[in-house]
Amino acid sequence: MNTIDFSPLYRTTVGFDRMATLLNSALGAEPATYPPYNIESTGENRYSISIAVAGFSESDIELEVERGVLSVRARKEKDDVERHYLHRGIASRSFERKFNLADHIEVTGAQLSNGLLHIDLVKEVPDAMKPRRIAIGSPTATGMGSVAA
Numbered sequence: 295m296n297t298i299d300f301s302p303l304y305r306t307t308v309g310f311d312r313m314a315t316l317l318n319s320a321l322g323a324e325p326a327t328y329p330p331y332n333i334e335s336t337g338e339n340r341y342s343i344s345i346a347v348a349g350f351s352e353s354d355i356e357l358e359v360e361r362g363v364l365s366v367r368a369r370k371e372k373d374d375v376e377r378h379y380l381h382r383g384i385a386s387r388s389f390e391r392k393f394n395l396a397d398h399i400e401v402t403g404a405q406l407s408n409g410l411l412h413i414d415l416v417k418e419v420p421d422a423m424k425p426r427r428i429a430i431g432s433p434t435a436t437g438m439g440s441v442a443a
Contacts, residue, residue, distance in 0.1 A: 348409040
C-alpha cells in the first residue's frame with residue numbers, strides 16, 4: 295500500500311487538505327480503462343474531456359457536477375433483440391467515470407458527435423481570488439488603533 299506523508303506540506307500551506315486526499319486516492323486506485331478518454335488543454339484556462347461512448351445515445355448519458363467532482367454515467371437499456379455474436383469487440387456496458395475538478399473549473403457544455411462525448415470546461419477565477427496589492431499603512435489607518443502605555 296502506497297502512502298505519502300504530507301505533514302511537511304501542511305506546515306507551509308493552508309486549505310490543501312483536498313489535494314492530499316486526491317493524491318492518496320490516485321496512488322491507491324486501479325487504473326480504469328473503460329471507456330477510453332482524453333483530457334486536453336484547448337487554450338488558456340480552457341479544457342476538454344473527450345470520452346468514447348460508441349453505441350450510447352444522448353438519452354443514455356448523464357452528466358453531473360457535485361462538490362468539485364464531474365460524474366459521467368451511461369446506462370444502456372437492454373434491447374429485446376436476441377443476438378448471436380461471432381465476435382463482440384464493441385463494449386456497450388454501463389459505466390461511471392469521475393473526474394476531480396480543480397477549484398473554479400466550470401463545465402460550460404457537452405456535445406455528442408461521432409461516438410465521442412466532448413465536455414468543455416473553463417477555469418474562471420473570481421475577481422476576489424485574483425492577485426491584488428495590499429497597501430502598507432500606519433496601524434491607525436488599518437483600524438488597529440494605537441496601544442496605550
